[in-house]
Amino acid sequence: xxxxxxxxxxxxxxxxxxxxxxxxxxxxxxxxxxxxxxxxxxxxxxxxxxxxxxxxxxxxxxxxxxxxxxxxxxxxxxxxxxxxxxxxxxxxxxxxxx
Numbered sequence: 001x002x003x004x005x006x007x008x009x010x011x012x013x014x015x016x017x018x019x020x021x022x023x024x025x026x027x028x029x030x031x032x033x034x035x036x037x038x039x040x041x042x043x044x045x046x047x048x049x050x051x052x053x054x055x056x057x058x059x060x061x062x063x064x065x066x067x068x069x070x071x072x073x074x075x076x077x078x079x080x081x082x083x084x085x086x087x088x089x090x091x092x093x094x095x096x097x098x
Contacts, residue, residue, distance in 0.1 A: 012088035015081055016054035019061055020044065022071050029067055033060055055089035062086055 023030045047053040061068050
């Protein structure tokens with residue numbers, strides 16, 4: 001049986017993967033993400049399994065409210081879900097003014 005902590009971690013990782021999938025379909029946001037991180041598109045598949053990378057995806061989203069709201073609207077995700085994912089992935093570090 002999974003603990004609440006495991007469920008939260010799994011949910012957080014799922015949210016982060018949703019962010020990546022959404023970004024991949026949004027050329028302007030995706031380009032900004034790649035530019036800010038210095039990553040190449042070819043590096044994303046391997047990085048997607050890295051918890052620090054997933055935390056960075058959520059951090060990117062939270063760092064720019066218009067991007068966060070665009071993601072939430074497009075995916076019908078509540079902003080609070082993104083905040084919880086950030087907390088779970090970073091151990092509670094605060095970013096983007098949240």
